[in-house]
Amino acid sequence: MKVPTEVLAVLDRAETDGSRLVLTGTLDRKLYLDTAKVLEAAGGKWNRKAKAHLFDGDAADVIETVILTGEVTSTRQQFGYFPTPAPIVQQLIDLADIQPGMRVLEPSAGRGAIALAAVRAGAVVDCVEIQPDHANALIAHRERNITVITGDFLTTDPQPVYDRVVMNPPFAKEADLIHVKHAWEALKPGGQLVAVMSAGVTFRQTNRAVAFRSRLDALGGALHPLPDGSFKESGTGVNTVIAVLPKPL
Structure with a gap:
């Protein structure tokens, strides 16, 4: 429904x-x-x-x-880890405009679909992943341009050293807003964050959602809607957008 x-x-x-x-x-x-x-x-x-x-x-x-x-179903979903489908990964990489030699951060990296694509684009990538089995699966790729930290990204102290942050954070209870705000601090001046987010950020009237939209406008950022069912192959019907937030020089 x-x-x-x-x-x-x-x-x-x-x-x-x-x-x-x-x-x-x-x-x-x-x-x-x-x-x-x-x-x-x-x-x-x-x-x-x-x-x-x-x-x-x-x-x-x-x-x-x-x-x-955006619908009522008979099955409850816990909106935690849902792998990013390949077409969306490519859209994230394209919007981030990753260039060879860039330093990239992927918080909540899962098994590394985004990180591996960023490396193929020529980046050096640091990943943070809270679930040890996912982190170990990413480490098993033995990709020399990927560094993996196992832990909770929200407990880290972001330093502004990254050219790009590319991410697909958890969504439940506005976790995407919390993660994006924290991750933006890791950008260098002139850097750019590109994130999959719940479509709720476009209409919710919570303090976090309103503050996010205000900040997005102030930064000259953009929201790119994704088609319904974009994450269906990953096991969720959550409606999503891609947010692009630049960091001023």
Whole structure:
């Protein structure tokens, strides 16, 4: 069940407390009915006494899944590691305009689809990956122009030494916004960050999302929408965009 953008915006503003979800703001009748239909499909039942929609589990987790995918499905996804499909990897490399000899950072590198492509473009790449099995798989390539650190990227202290940052971070609970903000600090002046992000960054009204869009505009950055189903082969229906954020000289 596809969810219209205007309903996603209503869900983004909703207040949750455990299994309870309360809609906020003034909704016209059609928008309310459309939203209620989505909530019911997602498992939320209206409870007159509680004056809220009640879910069997955590309401915030259910709604986060709907916002990320733009649809209601019967299967919950945990939006952590989803390998970047080859066509999207190439689009990331093209948008980053990686040149031979550039120093590149890939945070949350997974098994290195992006890092290996960056090396083929002539870059020297540093990777950070939190899951040891993924990090070991990347190390097993024995690529002399790739260095792998096993650990949580968000615990690192980024230094502005990279010409490019190219990344596909985790999405759940705005993790992509947190990772991109942290990674941008690793850019040299004149460098550029290119990241796959949830399409929620284009419409969510959370403090992080609003601040991101404001910063994107101030930097002269851009968002490039990706077609629906771009990550289907990787096992997720999450809707995505590619963000390009330059760092001023």
